[in-house]
Amino acid sequence: MRRRHPWVAGVxxxxxxxxxxxxxxxxxxxQLYARCQACHALAYDRVGPHHCGLFGRMAGSVxxxxxxxxxxxxxxxxxxxxxxxxxxxxxxxxxxSTMTYDGVxxxxxxxxxxxxxxxxxxxxxxxxxx
Amino acid sequence: MSFFQIPSPVVxxxxxxxxxxxxxxxxxxxxxxxxxVLAAGVAADPKDVQILNTALGAELEAIAAxxxxxxxxxxxxxxLDLAVTFQGHHKEHAELLAxxxxxxxxxxxxxxxxxxxxxxxxxxxxxxxxxAAKLEQGAVSAYLGAVPLFGNRDLARAAASxxxxxxxxxxxxxxxxxxxxxxxxxxx
Numbered sequence: 001m002r003r004r005h006p007w008v009a010g011v012x013x014x015x016x017x018x019x020x021x022x023x024x025x026x027x028x029x030x031q032l033y034a035r036c037q038a039c040h041a042l043a044y045d046r047v048g049p050h051h052c053g054l055f056g057r058m059a060g061s062v063x064x065x066x067x068x069x070x071x072x073x074x075x076x077x078x079x080x081x082x083x084x085x086x087x088x089x090x091x092x093x094x095x096x097s098t099m100t101y102d103g104v105x106x107x108x109x110x111x112x113x114x115x116x117x118x119x120x121x122x123x124x125x126x127x128x129x130x
Numbered sequence: 131m132s133f134f135q136i137p138s139p140v141v142x143x144x145x146x147x148x149x150x151x152x153x154x155x156x157x158x159x160x161x162x163x164x165x166x167v168l169a170a171g172v173a174a175d176p177k178d179v180q181i182l183n184t185a186l187g188a189e190l191e192a193i194a195a196x197x198x199x200x201x202x203x204x205x206x207x208x209x210l211d212l213a214v215t216f217q218g219h220h221k222e223h224a225e226l227l228a229x230x231x232x233x234x235x236x237x238x239x240x241x242x243x244x245x246x247x248x249x250x251x252x253x254x255x256x257x258x259x260x261x262a263a264k265l266e267q268g269a270v271s272a273y274l275g276a277v278p279l280f281g282n283r284d285l286a287r288a289a290a291s292x293x294x295x296x297x298x299x300x301x302x303x304x305x306x307x308x309x310x311x312x313x314x315x316x317x318x
Contacts, residue, residue, distance in 0.1 A: 100181040
């Protein structure tokens with residue numbers, strides 16, 4: 001039997017153990033959402049607008065919330081991709097936004113947050129507060 | 131010596147200021163930061179003014195939240211005293227932020243006429259404490275996310291000073307709830 005090089009076995013082991021392809025974790029996202037709760041809530045407006053109904057919504061369009069002109073004019077429609085880009089560097093994506101937060105630099109944390117927001121958006125609690 | 135026993139108001143003021151140096155240090159930092167920007171002869175960074183105004187909005191909300199807790203009749207002494215003390219800190223933060231925004235040529239945001247707090251969900255003292263702890267945890271994250279954005283480092287330092295206070299509130303509230311007061315070595 002042909003012997004496999006030790007480094008090949010090592011690389012295979014790393015590949016198998018690598019978490020890079022792990023699916024987004026909405027439970028972890030719920031914990032991360034505590035950061036957002038400085039200014040946001042799911043069901044009601046605070047310093048920032050509410051998050052229920054976020055997916056598919058045009059940025060700056062919650063009628064009960066007073067947005068910055070920058071956000072109103074951003075022409076962003078919130079989905080996985082736009083949220084990921086915005087959460088990474090909010091003020092780079094929408095300069096002049098009142099969301100003066102440095103962002104979530106870790107891509108896996110952003111994915112988990114988005115997974116959580118998407119999950120709660122489908123709940124009955126959120127359906128009543130779109 | 132009680133302030134009421136001091137015959138001269140000047141002496142009383144000196145004594146008060148001497149004893150309050152720790153309390154006033156945060157104020158001094160923030161106000162000096164505002165003055166520093168003006169003294170440098172350059173216009174204040176509009177982004178800095180916006181960061182301060184967003185923080186001010188959150189502080190005004192926190193003041194209203196603690197008022198809701200205090201008025202709920204759910205808080206018993208000494209927890210009630212704690213809530214009133216923390217509310218006082220938020221009032222100091224708000225006053226300072228508003229003054230600094232003005233100093234930098236901005237218009238401070240005003241408190242909302244109404245806040246949409248989930249009052250119907252607050253049925254016990256623990257509910258109120260958990261609600262307050264959540265707000266304080268959020269405030270820590272908000273200041274942490276704001277500090278690196280400031281163009282003016284003195285303003286960043288002032289915000290970090292407020293962050294420290296919010297973190298202490300969060301820890302004390304967790305302690306009052308019977309949770310581990312400091313759940314990790316880092317905050318995020």
